[in-house]
Amino acid sequence: MNQALRKDAQQILASSLQAVLPDEAVQRALRDFEPHGGRVLLVAAGKAAWQMAAAAVRTLGRVDGGVVVTKYHHVKGDIHGVVCCEGGHPVPDEGSFAATQKALELVQDLTAADDVLFLLSGGGSALFEKPLVPGAELQDITGQLLGCGADIVEMNTIRKRLSAVKGGRFARLCAPAQVYSIVLSDILGDPLDMIASGPACPDSSTCADALAIAEKYQLKLSPEARALLEQETPKTLDNVTTRITGSVRELCAAAAKECSALGYEPVMLTDQLCCEAREAGSFLASILKSHAGQGRKLAFLAGGETVVHLTGKGLGGRNQELALAAAPGIAGLDAAVFSVGSDGTDGPTDAAGGYVDGESAAALAAKGLDVFEVLQSNDAYHALKAVDGLLVTGPTGTNVNDVAVALLHG
Numbered sequence: 450m451n452q453a454l455r456k457d458a459q460q461i462l463a464s465s466l467q468a469v470l471p472d473e474a475v476q477r478a479l480r481d482f483e484p485h486g487g488r489v490l491l492v493a494a495g496k497a498a499w500q501m502a503a504a505a506v507r508t509l510g511r512v513d514g515g516v517v518v519t520k521y522h523h524v525k526g527d528i529h530g531v532v533c534c535e536g537g538h539p540v541p542d543e544g545s546f547a548a549t550q551k552a553l554e555l556v557q558d559l560t561a562a563d564d565v566l567f568l569l570s571g572g573g574s575a576l577f578e579k580p581l582v583p584g585a586e587l588q589d590i591t592g593q594l595l596g597c598g599a600d601i602v603e604m605n606t607i608r609k610r611l612s613a614v615k616g617g618r619f620a621r622l623c624a625p626a627q628v629y630s631i632v633l634s635d636i637l638g639d640p641l642d643m644i645a646s647g648p649a650c651p652d653s654s655t656c657a658d659a660l661a662i663a664e665k666y667q668l669k670l671s672p673e674a675r676a677l678l679e680q681e682t683p684k685t686l687d688n689v690t691t692r693i694t695g696s697v698r699e700l701c702a703a704a705a706k707e708c709s710a711l712g713y714e715p716v717m718l719t720d721q722l723c724c725e726a727r728e729a730g731s732f733l734a735s736i737l738k739s740h741a742g743q744g745r746k747l748a749f750l751a752g753g754e755t756v757v758h759l760t761g762k763g764l765g766g767r768n769q770e771l772a773l774a775a776a777p778g779i780a781g782l783d784a785a786v787f788s789v790g791s792d793g794t795d796g797p798t799d800a801a802g803g804y805v806d807g808e809s810a811a812a813l814a815a816k817g818l819d820v821f822e823v824l825q826s827n828d829a830y831h832a833l834k835a836v837d838g839l840l841v842t843g844p845t846g847t848n849v850n851d852v853a854v855a856l857l858h859g
Contacts, residue, residue: 450837451806454785454856458804461707461748461854462789462840468703469791469847471497471633474694475504475568478631481692485627487562491515491531492552494577495570495645496538496792497633499524500846502531502568505631512566516555518548518576520794523844538575539797540591545578549614553579559626567619567628571635571792571848573645574605579613582674587611590668597666598758600723601636605646606654606662609682611674612646616682619648620689628689634696635848637721637753641691649689652682697850700791701752704852713748713856722753722853726767727774727824729755733786733855734778740857741782749855757796763828766796768851772803772838773829775855777820780810788853793845798830800839802851812836 491512493502498519506512506528515531517524521544524533536545556565580587590611594604609616620628630649632641642650659678663670670678698720705715718736722729729751736749755767765773768788775786789795789802813820816835823832833839 450808451783451785454806454858455804457711457856458785458787458854460711461704462842464707465700465704465852466791466842466845466847469695469700469849471501471695471847472504474633475501475631476508478692478694479505479508482566482629484564485562487560487564488513489564489566490555491566491568492555493517493568494573495633496520496523496572496848497570497846498568499533501570501631501633503528505566505568506531514555516548516552518545518552520572520576536576538572539595540588541575541578543584545576546580546584549577549579553622556623556626559623561625563626565623565626565628567630567649569630569645569648570633571645573648574608574615577614577645577648580611581613581677582611582671586671586674590670590674593668594666596759598756599662599666600756601754602640602643603662605643606659607678609646609652609654610659610677610680614648615646616652617647617650617686618683620686621683624688626688630689630691632691632693633848634693635850637697637723637850639693639696650691651684651686656681695847695849697752697852700849700852701750704750704854708748713746715748715750718749718751720752722751722755724755726755726757726770729853730771730774730786731778733853734775737779737782737784737855737857741784744859746859747857751853752850754850757827759827761826761828763826764798764831765827765829766790766798766800768795768802769800769829769833770824770827771853772805773820773832774824776805776809776813779805779807782807783858785856786853787840788851789840790851791845792848793842799841800830801842802840803829803833804838804840809836809838
């Protein structure tokens, strides 16, 4: 392993994640929050929910009650006046359902003088859920969407219609109270109605969109679920104010700034990356090959969210697949490619993402591992672990998509 490049990768990763923690962003958004004189209740949902809720309570001083629902192992301690719960992600489970029920009980019988401070981050689609179909069926449909490579917008278009809280329905349940929604964006272009499936936002998608997606991926649906796809979601809400506090653009900008500090010339490729993970890795490798040998230290950055088509039963995530796919293309170069999820988790693993450099392909081969075969079995986790290519951060407290960086040392 190229220790100098690995050290640079770790430093870029640490600095960029620190820059997009939601604390300051939540404080900034709360400057415009003007309570109406009644109770102030807090509901936070998503992978960054605990961090956002803790920042909000510190800023406000107190709330009159609250519920946090976040991913397992993401609660970092008690928050005064707030019940902190954990649930399943990316597939909702009984923990998700029970926590959401607590939030719904909290906002019952509100008046026009009450306010609901709703803190939303990526992962909320799975974590904040009251299904209109049996929980097992919702889990199955979610698994189908994940396995067929549906993008986040397609997934959320379906999930909204199977839920009592998504697609603006949560805000409607809070009426006549006002909902002040602070959103940490994890979707390209920041479409409010798609972030965590838009519990407090009018839905722009239609029944026709949902039915087309079901047909496109040949989803196996019960008659009850298919009937729900034909029921329209709220298109207007008059009790919601929304502030977006962060996005992948900030993550990429922070990574570029740290690259500059380390002597690299940063080149921002896109903050809208949305292709197959392995294709993105191969593409970044080809860029490095094109610029190798010029004597310049370059850093190419791409932010967004790739997708994975499951063709095997191994362990991994989209960022690990992206990195591993780059390994053959940069073999022998003084270069590295790494990709991470800003929330600190990549797929159903304990890693945030993966790292490879010019020595990784040979190291994999020495272990008897063929990159193509590993990718076909979707087992990037074990392959990268074998060559010390996993990047592990633990839960970060934020969630603003992924960033991939391709470093060329000269």
